[in-house]
Structures are given as C-alpha cells and as structure tokens.
Amino acid sequence: MKPTKPAATRTATLAEIAREAGVSAPTVSKVLNGRADVAPGTRSRVEELLRAHGYRRRRAEATRSPLIDVVFHELESAWAMEVIRGVENVARDAGLSVVLSESAGRLVPGRSWADQVAARRPHGVVLVLSGLDESQRALLTSRSIPFVVMDPAGDPGADVPSIGATNWQGGLAATRHLVERGHTRIGAISGPSRMMCSRARVDGYRAALETAGLPVDPSLIVAGDFHHEAGYRLGLKLLRRADRPTAVFAGNDLQALGLYEAARELGLRVPEDLSVVGFDDLPVARWVGPPLTTVRQPLTEMAEAATRLVLDLGREDESPAATRVELATSLVVRSSTAAPPD
Amino acid sequence: MKPTKPAATRTATLAEIAREAGVSAPTVSKVLNGRADVAPGTRSRVEELLRAHGYRRRRAEATRSPLIDVVFHELESAWAMEVIRGVENVARDAGLSVVLSESAGRLVPGRSWADQVAARRPHGVVLVLSGLDESQRALLTSRSIPFVVMDPAGDPGADVPSIGATNWQGGLAATRHLVERGHTRIGAISGPSRMMCSRARVDGYRAALETAGLPVDPSLIVAGDFHHEAGYRLGLKLLRRADRPTAVFAGNDLQALGLYEAARELGLRVPEDLSVVGFDDLPVARWVGPPLTTVRQPLTEMAEAATRLVLDLGREDESPAATRVELATSLVVRSSTAAPPD
Numbered sequence: 001m002k003p004t005k006p007a008a009t010r011t012a013t014l015a016e017i018a019r020e021a022g023v024s025a026p027t028v029s030k031v032l033n034g035r036a037d038v039a040p041g042t043r044s045r046v047e048e049l050l051r052a053h054g055y056r057r058r059r060a061e062a063t064r065s066p067l068i069d070v071v072f073h074e075l076e077s078a079w080a081m082e083v084i085r086g087v088e089n090v091a092r093d094a095g096l097s098v099v100l101s102e103s104a105g106r107l108v109p110g111r112s113w114a115d116q117v118a119a120r121r122p123h124g125v126v127l128v129l130s131g132l133d134e135s136q137r138a139l140l141t142s143r144s145i146p147f148v149v150m151d152p153a154g155d156p157g158a159d160v161p162s163i164g165a166t167n168w169q170g171g172l173a174a175t176r177h178l179v180e181r182g183h184t185r186i187g188a189i190s191g192p193s194r195m196m197c198s199r200a201r202v203d204g205y206r207a208a209l210e211t212a213g214l215p216v217d218p219s220l221i222v223a224g225d226f227h228h229e230a231g232y233r234l235g236l237k238l239l240r241r242a243d244r245p246t247a248v249f250a251g252n253d254l255q256a257l258g259l260y261e262a263a264r265e266l267g268l269r270v271p272e273d274l275s276v277v278g279f280d281d282l283p284v285a286r287w288v289g290p291p292l293t294t295v296r297q298p299l300t301e302m303a304e305a306a307t308r309l310v311l312d313l314g315r316e317d318e319s320p321a322a323t324r325v326e327l328a329t330s331l332v333v334r335s336s337t338a339a340p341p342d
Numbered sequence: 343m344k345p346t347k348p349a350a351t352r353t354a355t356l357a358e359i360a361r362e363a364g365v366s367a368p369t370v371s372k373v374l375n376g377r378a379d380v381a382p383g384t385r386s387r388v389e390e391l392l393r394a395h396g397y398r399r400r401r402a403e404a405t406r407s408p409l410i411d412v413v414f415h416e417l418e419s420a421w422a423m424e425v426i427r428g429v430e431n432v433a434r435d436a437g438l439s440v441v442l443s444e445s446a447g448r449l450v451p452g453r454s455w456a457d458q459v460a461a462r463r464p465h466g467v468v469l470v471l472s473g474l475d476e477s478q479r480a481l482l483t484s485r486s487i488p489f490v491v492m493d494p495a496g497d498p499g500a501d502v503p504s505i506g507a508t509n510w511q512g513g514l515a516a517t518r519h520l521v522e523r524g525h526t527r528i529g530a531i532s533g534p535s536r537m538m539c540s541r542a543r544v545d546g547y548r549a550a551l552e553t554a555g556l557p558v559d560p561s562l563i564v565a566g567d568f569h570h571e572a573g574y575r576l577g578l579k580l581l582r583r584a585d586r587p588t589a590v591f592a593g594n595d596l597q598a599l600g601l602y603e604a605a606r607e608l609g610l611r612v613p614e615d616l617s618v619v620g621f622d623d624l625p626v627a628r629w630v631g632p633p634l635t636t637v638r639q640p641l642t643e644m645a646e647a648a649t650r651l652v653l654d655l656g657r658e659d660e661s662p663a664a665t666r667v668e669l670a671t672s673l674v675v676r677s678s679t680a681a682p683p684d
C-alpha cells in the first residue's frame with residue numbers, strides 16, 4: 001500500500017488542466033511551483049482542477065530541493081528536541097537539510113505554510129502531533145510531496161502513513177506496575193482528550209485496573225495538557241483530597257515533574273507517600289530526584305522511522321514495507337514508585 | 343559598522359571574474375548558485391578568484407529563498423530548544439522558514455554545509471556556539487548571505503557580528519551569592535576551556551573570590567563539557583574529597599543536575615550540606631528538587647536578537663545599530679543555596 005499515491009490513474013495532463021482552466025501550461029506550472037506571480041482567482045481555479053483530477057506531478061525527484069520539512073504542533077518542550085534529533089540523523093545521512101515549522105498550537109498548520117512547502121519542494125514532510133486538512137493534503141499530493149504523521153494527534157484516516165508508539169500498552173504497563181506494588185487507589189493525569197495518544201494511555205490505565213479487579217473511580221482521572229504546570233495544578237487537586245490516591249500515572253514526564261512539585265509543596269514524599277509514573281522517558285527523567293519511573297517512548301527512533309518512511313514514499317521505484325507502524329514502549333523502573341504507605 | 347560587507351569596494355564584475363578564470367559568465371553564476379554541474383577544478387578556480395577580488399553579489403535580495411539557516415554545535419540539550427524558539431519567533435514574523443543544521447560536535451560546520459547554504463540562498467545564517475572557517479566566511483560573503491554568531495564559542499574576530507550574554511558578570515553574581523551566604527570553600531565546574539563563554543564564567547567566579555579576599559584553590563576548579571554526566575562525574579570527585587567544598591558553581595544547569603545526583607549518591611543534602619548554583623535557567627531548573635538557584639541567560643531573547651540582526655544585515659538600505667551585543671544575565675535565587683553547614 002502506498003497511501004499518498006491514490007490508486008486512481010492520473011486522469012489529466014498539465015496541458016489538459018491548463019485548457020480546462022483557460023490558462024497556459026506555464027501558468028499551471030507556476031501554480032505547481034508555488035510562484036507568487038499568478039492572480040489569486042486563476043490560482044484557486046487551477047488548484048481546484050488539480051484536486052478534482054487527482055493530478056500528480058511526474059518526475060518529482062528531479063525537481064526536489066535537498067530539504068525535508070518537519071512540522072511541530074508546538075516547540076515548547078524537551079520532547080521536541082528528541083524528535084528533531086531523529087529527523088536530523090536520517091536527513092544528514094541522506095544529504096538533506098531540515099526545515100522546521102511550528103503550527104503554533106493549532107493541530108493543523110496554516111494555509112501559507114502549505115504554499116511555502118509547495119514552493120520549496122522538499123523531499124517530504126514529517127508532521128509531529130499535527131495533521132493536514134483536506135486541501136493541504138491535496139496540495140502536497142498534486143506536487144508529489146509525500147508526508148508522514150508522527151504520533152498522530154487526531155485520527156489521521158486509514159490512508160495516511162503514520163509512525164506512533166504503543167500508547168495503550170504503555171498505560172497498561174505503567175498502571176500494572178503500580179498495582180503490583182500494592183496500590184489500589186491510583187489516579188491518572190491524562191493529556192488533552194482530543195489527542196489519540198492521550199486517550200490510548202488512559203484506556204490502558206483503565207484496562208489495568210479492570211483486569212486486576214479494581215474499581216475505576218472517574219473522579220481520580222483528570223485531564224491536563226502534557227505541560228509541567230498542568231501536572232502541578234491537577235496534582236494539587238488530587239493530593240488535597242481527603243481520600244487522596246497513593247499513586248498517580250502522570251500521563252507524561254513533564255506532568256510527572258509538576259506532580260513532584262505539588263507533592264513537595266504538600267510535604268508528601270515520593271515514593272514513600274506517593275508513587276509516580278511518567279511517560280516518554282525524556283533525559284530529565286533520569287536527573288530528577290528521585291529518578292522517575294516512566295514508560296519509555298522511543299521518540300528519536302520514531303522520528304528516524306518517520307523520516308525514512310517519508311523518503312521511501314518519495315522513491316518512485318520502491319514501496320515501503322509498512323506505512324502504519326507503532327513502535328514498542330517499555331517500562332523503566334527507577335525510584336519514584338514503592339509500596340503504598342501503611 | 344556593517345561587518346559582513348568589507349569596506350573595500352567591489353573590484354571585479356562577474357564578467358571580469360569569468361574572463362580571468364577562462365570560463366563563461368554563466369559558469370561563474372552556476373558556482374555562485376551552488377549548482378552541481380561545474381567541474382571541481384573550475385569551481386575551485388572561480389571560488390579562489392571570487393575570494394581574491396572580494397566579490398559580492400549584487401541584488402541579493404531578489405534571489406533569496408524565504409529561509410533562514412540556524413546551525414548548532416550540537417542538538418543534544420534543552421538549551422537548543424530555547425534557542426530554536428527564539429529563531430522561529432522572528433522568522434515566522436518575517437515570513438521565513440527555519441533550516442536547522444548541526445555541526446555534529448565540531449565547532450565549524452563541514453564544507454558540504456557551506457555549499458548547501460550557497461545553493462539554497464537563505465536570508466541569513468545564525469551560528470550557535472559555532473564558527474566559520476575563512477573559506478566558509480568568504481563563500482557566504484561572496485553570495486551576500488549575512489551571518490551572526492550567537493554565544494560565540496571561540497573568539498570570532500572583531501569583524502564578526504555576534505550576540506552573547508554577560509557570562510563574566512553571571513559567574514561573578516553566582517559566586518558572590520555563595521560568598522554572601524557565608525561559604526569560603528567554593529568549587530567550580532566549568533565548561534570546555536575552548537569555549538569563551540565557559541572561560542568568562544570561571545573568570546567571574548575567580549573575581550568574586552578575590553574581591554572578597556578569599557583564596558582561589560585551583561584544585562577546586564574542574565573542567566566539564568556542559569553535560570549532565572560531567573556534572574555527576576566531576577561532582578563525585580569534588581564531593582569525595584576530605585576537604586570537600588560546601589558550595590559549587592556548576593557552570594550550567596545540566597552540570598548542576600549531575601551534581602545533584604552525585605550529592606544524592608553520597609547522602610549529601612542540597613542545600614543543607616551543599617549549595618549549588620547553575621547557569622542558563624532552563625525550564626527544568628524550576629522543576630527539580632530543590633528548585634535550582636541559577637544565573638538566567640535570556641536564550642530565547644538572544645536568539646531573537648541574533649535573528650533580527652542577521653535580517654538587518656541583509657537589508658541593503660539599512661545598517662544595524664550594533665553588531666556585537668551582550669545581553670544581561672541575572673541571578674535567580676531559588677532553594678538550592680543556603681548557609682554552609684556548621
């Protein structure tokens with residue numbers, strides 16, 4: 001399966017598109033190349049026809065720039081650095097430079113971004129925790145610019161190539177570890193519910209409780225945004241309860257560090273009074289006190305796999321073996337988890 | 343002063359360079375545009391003449407791509423993310439995309455990097471903790487591609503525009519703070535001695551001791567590499583001494599976190615048994631336990647200033663106000679410093 005190349009055969013040549021749009025072939029070419037010197041009305045008419053005909057540029061390899069685009073949902077955290085390293089590793093070996101964009105908190109980058117990408121003609125686009133709308137997908141497809149979603153935020157659709165991690169398994173392993181230590185009141189701080197990775201982790205948490213015969217208390221599950229501040233704020237909320245949990249699955253490492261801070265503020269010791277499990281295994285997880293038990297997500301390897309996949313998709317003579325992959329997560333036990341207090 | 347534009351007037355046109363090299367003008371143009379279809383011998387002859395004549399491409403603005411290059415010494419740490427955010431902030435406002443490169447631990451990026459930059463014609467290059475050799479500078483200058491060094495690693499030369507921070511002042515403030523708390527045996531873990539920022543911080547540390555009338559014990563000054571592991575390893579070395587220091591200026595935040603780990607391993611409490619001051623004020627400094635007293639270096643603002651400067655240098659009608667700037671550092675007192683143990 002090669003999802004960015006629709007099964008339908010190309011139904012129109014560039015000349016035919018030009019004729020139908022009532023413009024010259026060089027004008028269609030200008031639109032394809034993202035040139036600015038085309039009237040907006042002409043441009044959208046041509047784009048519409050390109051999309052309607054499922055036009056795909058031929059011989060894209062010859063016209064590509066030695067670039068690869070990577071688009072982040074946000075560039076805020078150490079998380080992003082792990083991903084950048086992975087993209088950079090593969091790009092360097094392929095002789096490509098990395099263009100970095102941020103969709104600035106939106107889950108879909110802006111329209112002008114897509115135009116810029118069309119104009120610079122990279123070998124491919126890696127979207128991190130980010131998606132594309134219909135017209136952006138059509139625009140990249142018509143230019144034969146392949147794209148891959150890393151760690152899909154929403155549900156990217158069956159035909160979109162993606163590299164993720166086994167989030168559900170990770171949530172399960174994190175919570176089972178706490179159950180095995182003897183905890184029965186275990187809280188969870190999730191990420192945003194619109195992110196599939198976040199939902200999958202919490203579902204894994206629930207599955208661990210249910211398969212252990214423990215009740216799932218919905219009031220112990222709170223939704224953050226994967227940032228430190230949310231872990232602190234929601235941590236205070238959970239830990240100030242009279243029937244506070246003895247352990248919390250913090251959804252990710254940054255929220256776990258926020259939870260550490262909340263516990264410190266309330267005079268609770270980790271792990272004696274509170275066990276904490278994170279998710280990601282950022283470098284900082286090893287450095288904090290106590291070192292954090294967490295679910296390792298191989299971010300750099302995921303980014304490498306996404307970059308290799310997008311380069312494979314761009315080779316006209318080769319089909320990648322698999323275009324929807326989840327890499328394994330694994331529990332890393334450090335010093336933030338222990339038996340519950342008596 | 344506009345350092346990337348030499349005072350000497352342009353002594354040769356493209357046609358003259360071509361004649362002297364015994365090639366056609368389009369061939370010189372190909373070399374300038376970084377095209378691959380030029381014989382290596384021809385190419386180096388043309389480059390040599392461009393350099394000898396101090397040739398500068400005219401009307402560079404018209405031929406630029408909407409890109410800005412940022413080159414890192416290494417992409418390892420959370421430090422780099424703060425810088426990327428600053429470059430991205432300014433680039434986005436200017437409608438430019440950011441191309442990211444890593445000189446992979448070398449202080450000067452490779453030759454092929456310079457060729458790639460010449461070929462993609464960005465608006466400018468921001469070099470982070472990184473420099474350029476003579477031929478790379480000549481290559482960028484002949485293409486009218488301005489560059490700025492952020493946080494110069496070596497001594498970049500008086501004519502290279504740069505944005506730094508007041509490292510000496512920061513080292514002084516960090517150490518004075520420890521002296522004022524009553525410490526008299528204060529260690530220092532520096533960064534690599536080839537980096538000027540590292541030397542300046544340790545010189546500030548020495549100045550604080552000397553102006554307080556305290557002896558400088560060279561055996562208490564050890565050189566790391568700004569990574570966590572060095573802080574841990576050298577921290578163990580300092581703290582295992584019978585006459586161990588009661589406080590350490592850790593050179594940067596990551597080394598401070600390594601020092602935390604060394605202290606934990608030896609059963610020493612921060613700040614009761616050991617005071618620690620970092621440098622940088624990465625987000626993680628607030629999150630660790632205890633929150634780290636550190637010298638704030640405005641990394642994002644420095645990157646923004648460097649990016650604005652490089653864009654100013656590229657405008658032919660405008661001279662930037664200042665091309666060598668050091669932004670102020672400031673001490674942020676948190677919970678990792680206290681009076682020495684009795």
